[in-house]
Amino acid sequence: MSEQTSKHTHVLVIEDQHLMRLALIHELQAALPASIVHGAANVTIALDLLESHQFDLVVIDPGMPGYDPKSQDDRLDVVQVILDLSPDAIHFVVTGSDTDEEWEHCQKLGVVGYLAKNNIRPGALVDVLQEVAERGYSVRLSNETTAPPEFYHSGLTPREQEILGWMRQRPSGISRKEIYEQLGERFDIDAASAEKYYKRARAKLLKTGLLPKGL
Amino acid sequence: MSEQTSKHTHVLVIEDQHLMRLALIHELQAALPASIVHGAANVTIALDLLESHQFDLVVIDPGMPGYDPKSQDDRLDVVQVILDLSPDAIHFVVTGSDTDEEWEHCQKLGVVGYLAKNNIRPGALVDVLQEVAERGYSVRLSNETTAPPEFYHSGLTPREQEILGWMRQRPSGISRKEIYEQLGERFDIDAASAEKYYKRARAKLLKTGLLPKGL
DNA sequence: CAAAATAGGGACAGGGTTGTCCCTATTTTT
C-alpha cells in the first residue's frame, strides 16, 4: 500500500513473448522518462504484481498461453480480470491479431489504447500516449506499411545507424544537406554533426566493402 | 552478384512486427559478431532483397499481412517462396503460433530452425545457432516458463539492470557473495565489480524511494 | 564472541559515443 512514489510513472507490461516484452518496456521507458516498468511473462505473475503494486499504466497482450488465443472469450477474460485488479490505471491492449470488434469490446471494458503489433514503431508510444491524453483513446489497427528495407552493420554506432536509416529514405529531389538539417532539428543537434555521422557511417561501410545502393 | 564479403555473415529478417524485427536483428547481431543484417517488414521487400543479395541466414515469420495467418497453406507458401529464392542459405522460422505439424512441414521444405516467439529469450539465438551447427536443426516450441517478474528503473545502467535481475532470482540459502562470484564468471568480470554494481543499483533504488522486496 | 557477510561509500583509468568545429578536394548545379 505504500508503493506510491509520486515522481515516477508505474507501468506494467504483460506479454509472453520475451523479446517483445523487453522491446515494449524499452519503448515505454523512452516515452516516460521517469518511469518504473515491471514486466510479466504470464498472467499468474501479472496478477501477483497487480495485487502488490499500484500501477498507472498497464499494457496487455491477451494472446497468452493457457488461454486459447483464438477464443474471443478467453482473450477478453484476461483483459477483464486485469482491469478489475487495476481500476485506477489506464490500459492498453497490444495484439498480433487485432480486429475491429475486439477493440470495441475492449473499449466497453475500459481499455483506452488498442495497438496492433505490426503498427508499433520505435518511438510510436509517445504519440499514442499523447493521443490518449488529448482524445481519451488511441487505436492503431493492423496496417501493412511500405517501409523501406533496413540495413544494419555491426560496426556502426546507434547514431550512425539511425542517421543512415533516415538518409536511405531520402526522396529524390531532396538534397542531402536538407536531410542534415531535418535530422539536426529532429535530434536537436547540429546539422553539421548529422553530416559528420553520415560520412563516418559511409566511410565504415566502404572500408568493409559494401554499401547499399543509393546511399 | 558481387555481394559476397567473406568476412561477414549476411542475414535477412522477415517480420512484420517492427519491434520484434528490431529485437531479432539485435539478437542476431549479438550472436554473429561480424554480421550485416537486413530487415524486411513484408514479403515484397523480402523478395526484392533476396533477388539482389546473397544471404547466409534467413529468418522468417510466416504470419505476414496479405496472407491469412490462420491458413496453413498461406503460411507455408511464404516459407516455400523464400526458400526457393535463397537455396544456399539456412532458414529459421519464427512464429507466434507454433504447432508441431507446422514444424514438420517446414522441415520437409528445408527449414532447420523453428522457434516459438515466446521461447526466444535474449541471448538464446547463440544456443540455437550452435545447436544447428551441431545437430543440423533446432526446435523451440511454445513453452510457458515460470519466469520471475522483471523490474526496470530508468535510472539504472544496463549492467546494473542485469546484475539486479540476477540477484533478484537468488534462491534462498545462497549468499549474495556466491551470486557475485557466479556473475563474475558469467560476465567475465571481478566478483567485486559485480558487487559494486549491485550496491550502486540498490543505492539508486533507495534514493528514489522504492526497491522491490527481497533485494 | 569471532568471523563472515553485507551495506554504503570514494577514487580512478580506460573506452566508446556524442557533439562541435574546422579543413581540403572533387563533383554537381546553376
Next chain:
DNA sequence: AAAAATAGGGACAACCCTGTCCCTATTTTG
C-alpha cells in the same frame, strides 16, 4: 565559369559506462 553540394578527413572536449581497487560501519552467522 561561379556557386553550391558533396566526399573524406582530423582534432577535441564532454559525458557515460565499465571495471578495478580500496575504505569503513553494521549486521548476520557459526
